Amino acid sequence: MNMGHLLEVNDLVMHFKIQDGWVEAVDHVTFHVDEGETLGVVGESGCGKTTTAYAVTQLLPKNAYIKGGYIKFKGKDLTEFVNDDGTIDIFNQAIREIRWDEISIIFQGAMDALNPVYRVGDQIEEAIMAHTDSLPGLIDDEFREKFAGMRVEEREIARHRIEKLYDIVNINRDRIDNYPHEYSGGMKQRALIAMALALRPDFIIADEPTTALDVITSYKILKEIKRIQAEHNQSMMMISHDISRVAEMSNRMAVMYAGRIAETARTVDLFCDAKHPYTLGLINSIPTILGTKEEMKDRLKGIRGSPPPLVNPPKGCRFHPRCDFAKDKCKKYSPKPAEVGPDHLVWCWKADTENKGHEWK
Amino acid sequence: MDRENVVEIRNLKMYFDIKMGLSGLWSKEQLQVKAVDDISMDIRRGEVISLVGETGCGKTTVGRLILRLDTPTAGHINFEGADIAALKTKQVKQFRKKAQMIFQDPYASLNPRMTVSQTVSEPLINYGYRRQPEIMNEKVAKALRDAGLRPIDEYIERFPHELSGGERQRVSIARALVMDPTFIVADEPVSMLDVSIRAGVMNLMMRLRDQYGIAYQLITHDISVARYMSDRIAIMYLGKIMELADTETIVKRPFHPYTRALIKAVPIADPTRARPDLPIKGDIPSPIHRPKGCVFNTRCIYAVDECRETTPPLEMFGRDHKVACILAHRGDLPEPEPLEEDEACESYEGTNDVESRSSEAGPREGGAP
Ligand SMILES: Nc1ncnc2c1ncn2[C@@H]1O[C@H](COP(=O)(O)OP(=O)(O)OP(=O)(O)O)[C@@H](O)[C@H]1O
Ligand SMILES: Nc1ncnc2c1ncn2[C@@H]1O[C@H](COP(=O)(O)OP(=O)(O)O)[C@@H](O)[C@H]1O
Ligand code: SF4
Ligand code: SF4
Numbered sequence: 038m039n040m041g042h043l044l045e046v047n048d049l050v051m052h053f054k055i056q057d058g059w060v061e062a063v064d065h066v067t068f069h070v071d072e073g074e075t076l077g078v079v080g081e082s083g084c085g086k087t088t089t090a091y092a093v094t095q096l097l098p099k100n101a102y103i104k105g106g107y108i109k110f111k112g113k114d115l116t117e118f119v120n121d122d123g124t125i126d127i128f129n130q131a132i133r134e135i136r137w138d139e140i141s142i143i144f145q146g147a148m149d150a151l152n153p154v155y156r157v158g159d160q161i162e163e164a165i166m167a168h169t170d171s172l173p174g175l176i177d178d179e180f181r182e183k184f185a186g187m188r189v190e191e192r193e194i195a196r197h198r199i200e201k202l203y204d205i206v207n208i209n210r211d212r213i214d215n216y217p218h219e220y221s222g223g224m225k226q227r228a229l230i231a232m233a234l235a236l237r238p239d240f241i242i243a244d245e246p247t248t249a250l251d252v253i254t255s256y257k258i259l260k261e262i263k264r265i266q267a268e269h270n271q272s273m274m275m276i277s278h279d280i281s282r283v284a285e286m287s288n289r290m291a292v293m294y295a296g297r298i299a300e301t302a303r304t305v306d307l308f309c310d311a312k313h314p315y316t317l318g319l320i321n322s323i324p325t326i327l328g329t330k331e332e333m334k335d336r337l338k339g340i341r342g343s344p345p346p347l348v349n350p351p352k353g354c355r356f357h358p359r360c361d362f363a364k365d366k367c368k369k370y371s372p373k374p375a376e377v378g379p380d381h382l383v384w385c386w387k388a389d390t391e392n393k394g395h396e397w398k
Numbered sequence: 399m400d401r402e403n404v405v406e407i408r409n410l411k412m413y414f415d416i417k418m419g420l421s422g423l424w425s426k427e428q429l430q431v432k433a434v435d436d437i438s439m440d441i442r443r444g445e446v447i448s449l450v451g452e453t454g455c456g457k458t459t460v461g462r463l464i465l466r467l468d469t470p471t472a473g474h475i476n477f478e479g480a481d482i483a484a485l486k487t488k489q490v491k492q493f494r495k496k497a498q499m500i501f502q503d504p505y506a507s508l509n510p511r512m513t514v515s516q517t518v519s520e521p522l523i524n525y526g527y528r529r530q531p532e533i534m535n536e537k538v539a540k541a542l543r544d545a546g547l548r549p550i551d552e553y554i555e556r557f558p559h560e561l562s563g564g565e566r567q568r569v570s571i572a573r574a575l576v577m578d579p580t581f582i583v584a585d586e587p588v589s590m591l592d593v594s595i596r597a598g599v600m601n602l603m604m605r606l607r608d609q610y611g612i613a614y615q616l617i618t619h620d621i622s623v624a625r626y627m628s629d630r631i632a633i634m635y636l637g638k639i640m641e642l643a644d645t646e647t648i649v650k651r652p653f654h655p656y657t658r659a660l661i662k663a664v665p666i667a668d669p670t671r672a673r674p675d676l677p678i679k680g681d682i683p684s685p686i687h688r689p690k691g692c693v694f695n696t697r698c699i700y701a702v703d704e705c706r707e708t709t710p711p712l713e714m715f716g717r718d719h720k721v722a723c724i725l726a727h728r729g730d731l732p733e734p735e736p737l738e739e740d741e742a743c744e745s746y747e748g749t750n751d752v753e754s755r756s757s758e759a760g761p762r763e764g765g766a767p
């Protein structure tokens with residue numbers, strides 16, 4: 038199975054250096070994404086979701102240090118280029134080529150990522166033109182027909198691609214040359230999805246792609262993403278703090294807590310057979326519109342306390358100050374992953390103990 | 399009416415004039431945003447009523463008008479029987495005590511230089527409690543305890559940056575509670591909070607309602623939150639109420655096409671479920687150029703010619719159920735689809751088919767150098 042992993046992140050440790058020490062934002066993180074699959078990543082804000090995604094593309098700020106583990110994309114080790122002290126060589130050509138071409142990101146809060154003084158179409162064009170060697174791959178039958186026998190400029194290929202992209206994300210082609218302020222929030226988000234899809238990447242990272250949007254707009258955009266993804270057999274990592282939205286979109290999920298993975302499993306297993314107390318807490322935090330109101334009132338408990346700062350996080354299991362099942366062992370030792378089912382790993386001493394057939398007491 | 403009303407809203411309108419850069423210089427008519435356009439509704443004593451709708455539909459504006467933070471273009475608001483526009487100075491003071499607000503952003507709504515106890519006692523000082531420090535401290539302590547900030551000694555000397563988001567929102571709640579309000583406008587009180595702490599804040603607000611009979615107007619774009627917390631729900635679209643009914647009717651037997659779309663769009667944590675097409679088209683029109691007739695007609699999949707000419711009023715549709723839709727009242731809308739049961743995991747059979755277990759699913763030992 039390891040053979041087929043499109044992306045494999047293994048025991049990755051990436052900390053930020055700050056004045057008072059280190060922010061342990063990604064700490065022994067292990068997960069993988071297979072071809073054609075969507076991995077949903079959930080967890081409260083500040084638990085390291087965005088940082089993990091950026092680590093995958095090595096799109097990290099100067100104070101980021103990779104201290105261990107590896108990231109393999111299509112078998113290629115991306116951490117090979119990390120400097121000896123753990124800093125990242127941001128100008129590394131190998132990584133720059135992969136970025137956008139093979140892996141693209143829909144950024145969190147991306148609506149503000151569009152530059153207000155340039156036309157939206159020009160901004161997408163610029164992104165495409167930065168990878169001119171990918172241009173021939175973007176020529177399709179429609180393009181050949183349209184320009185049969187003519188000399189075409191590279192820009193025209195990009196333009197044609199943008200028109201197709203606008204069809205895909207459902208924005209009228211005559212809006213390509215508008216400025217960002219002429220778009221609604223939903224349209225801006227769609228335009229950014231178009232940009233992320235521009236070079237037909239194999240792998241898309243979507244960081245809270247619709248968090249700022251209304252339910253209806255969000256629903257439509259996610260449906261669109263899902264359709265496009267299925268059509269082109271693209272893989273995706275979708276990050277959100279909203280566990281129900283992620284569940285709708287993903288085949289597999291990873292729950293993150295305080296810079297670490299708490300549980301990974303196929304989405305159904307994660308929902309119906311969650312083993313980590315944090316996962317259960319998240320599931321019992323969301324109101325739904327299904328079922329009776331009484332059922333919901335019994336279920337909706339939330340999780341007491343709040344996530345710890347990641348400078349000097351709690352020792353042992355980082356969730357122990359909030360966990361109703363915590364015992365001494367949890368306060369001293371970080372849990373080892375327990376394999377409680379196929380492709381279902383849980384980083385929790387209780388789950389580990391019970392999985393071995395013992396009572397947790 | 400079975401219960402007395404705290405708030406009565408009649409034909410409320412709020413139009414904002416907007417300034418249109420250069421092009422505005424040449425346009426003859428003054429452009430307006432009709433943020434609230436002829437709304438009438440009652441808020442009953444001790445009830446939680448939600449305003450639900452997409453961004454920009456006018457929810458916050460309604461809340462601000464009820465609290466007298468803005469002056470409406472037209473219409474009336476009665477609070478406990480008195481027209482709030484006609485209150486005398488002294489009555490205004492009394493009104494400001496009884497009607498409180500909790501804001502969306504607990505970060506922005508607290509003064510960063512004030513401790514928890516200063517924040518919560520500030521409104522009391524404005525009401526002359528400075529000369530009765532024992533009573534004041536007693537009230538502050540009670541409000542903090544009621545808001546779940548216990549033990550209070552751990553909190554009173556802290557500044558906002560020393561509190562988590564959930565705790566900050568509890569401080570805002572305590573600050574509202576300390577005045578013994580009968581009515582609170584809560585504008586997206588949990589949407590900025592992490593999911594895990596939302597439940598605590600929602601449960602707290604409901605407990606306070608049960609305990610003190612405080613009525614809430616809850617403003618939210620999340621219909622699941624509205625369902626969990628409220629007795630009744632009003633669905634808003636472009637400054638108008640489309641449907642108003644008790645919560646279960648809105649969720650289970652909605653009769654406005656917009657309500658139906660909103661409910662279908664709610665994420666459901668069931669990966670096995672297919673995503674149906676939404677029964678709605680297009681995007682929200684600009685609030686400056688609102689469609690004629692029924693404001694929803696450009697997005698309605700049922701719209702007929704008449705919808706583009708006649709504006710349907712919000713009319714009684716059933717017991718405690720009002721709908722503003724021509725076709726619904728004519729009996730020409732299909733029956734609502736029954737809401738699915740919450741059975742995501744009922745047919746779940748577990749994953750212990752050892753056959754498909756991968757021997758290499760685990761992480762490699764000693765991956766870290
Ligand atoms: N002071 C103002 N001047 C001009 N227009 C305004 C003003 N306040 C609100 N509006 C407009 O009125 C409409 C309703 O705004 P309101 O803030 O009530 O919406 P809302 O339903 O609370 O939205 P959200 O969910 O985004 O908070 C919007 O089109 C908004 O741009
Ligand atoms: N450049 C940085 N320097 C220091 N700390 C950072 C930096 N970027 C993020 N962090 C910290 O890393 C942690 C994880 O952040 P993030 O990945 O954004 O979380 P999430 O996406 O799950 O909300 C947080 O504690 C955040 O404050
Ligand atoms: S390891 Fe212990 S503290 Fe951590 S989640 Fe499991 S039971 Fe709770
Ligand atoms: S009045 Fe017409 S356009 Fe408006 S909601 Fe009803 S059917 Fe749709």
Ligand SMILES: [Mg+2]
Binds near residue numbers: 086087088145244
């Ligand atoms: Mg993030």
Ligand SMILES: [Mg+2]
Binds near residue numbers: 457458459585
């Ligand atoms: Mg608002």
